[in-house]
Amino acid sequence: MIPIKADTATREGYVRNIVETFRAASKDQEARGRHWYRTAHEVADMMTDGDVRTGAGLLAALSPQTAWPLNVELARNAYETKQPSGHLGDALAKAAKILAGADPSEVLPMDRKTGHFYRCILDPTDADAVCIDRHAHDIAVGEEYGSRDRGLGAKNRYALIAHCYREAAQRLGELPSVVQSVTWVVWRDRLVGTSTRGTEFNKQV
Template sequence: MIPVSPSESTRRRYVRNIVKTYRQATEDQVVRGKAWYRTAHQLADMMSGGDVRAGAGVIAALSANKAWDMNRRLAQDAFAGRLHGHVGDALTKAAKIMAGADPAEVLPMDIKTGNFYRCILDPEDPEAVCIDRHAHDVALGTPKGNADRGLSSKGRYAALSLAYRNAAAILGVLPSQVQAVTWVVWTESLAGVKRRPTLERYSHNV
């Protein structure tokens, strides 16, 4: 696992790795990455019947350890009256949000789930960064497979979020866009993807 409080030199290395990966993106990858959260926002709006806050909250609540296509299907099923397919805590959070609770009061806002909600709710959010396992590996500069990244640690999550915000300042784009573009580059490189993936194939696994 990366340090909870990395040294300044280590922080700079994370930023360099993120910027390097972003700059490896093709024009098409940049376009798709920058559009990811705008498209997710539209999906949240549609599946919730116009309550995008609830839609984003339910998607986020049901996101942990789920590939995007499954995450999306579970959220759509939930709004159709069939809440299933996840652990009890996630289902309880989704139920509370659909019952009218503020997602910001239900979700853990200092780590991945809360930040995923924020990015979907407002794709122009200048601070939110969804740090999943791939975002972690981009910053580290090496894939870690199925290893535990320790991203439930608020300190570790905050250190990586800061690295993405610093990279975003260098690149002149939003932190969430840096994360999404580098996610596309990183996962497609790992998978050797040659065809253009759609939003339905993207994943935000922890």
């Protein structure tokens, strides 16, 4: 795992990796990345008949270790049946609280991945939110970690990587979430080019 406290040179290296990956995007990759959270917002809106906050909360709560198509299916089924299923207990408990009327911001860990994922879906124009999953981490550090622990459950390590994405976004004149989603597409396309893994947007802790 990377140190929680990184010196200026190390942070600058992370920012540079993010900027270079963003600038390497093809027109198609950039378009896919730019539309991702807007599309997710529309999904949250449609599956809950306009209750975007609940939809975004369910999608975020049920997102860990879950590919996007299944994530959507679980969230939609939870909303329709009012009985979350198909995931681990902690995720199901969070989804149940959201369905019962709790504000997702009071249920989800807002200083880590699922909380930021919620914010990005709820408001794709949020100028601060940035979802740091395993790929976002690897882009910043410039290395594919594979199955190694990235330690993103530690809020200070998450905050470090998130800060680097915000700094990269400022230099690029973009939203942090757009920088994250565009670089995510570039990185995943590179991985798929050297493996048999699928191409779905898979937000993982």
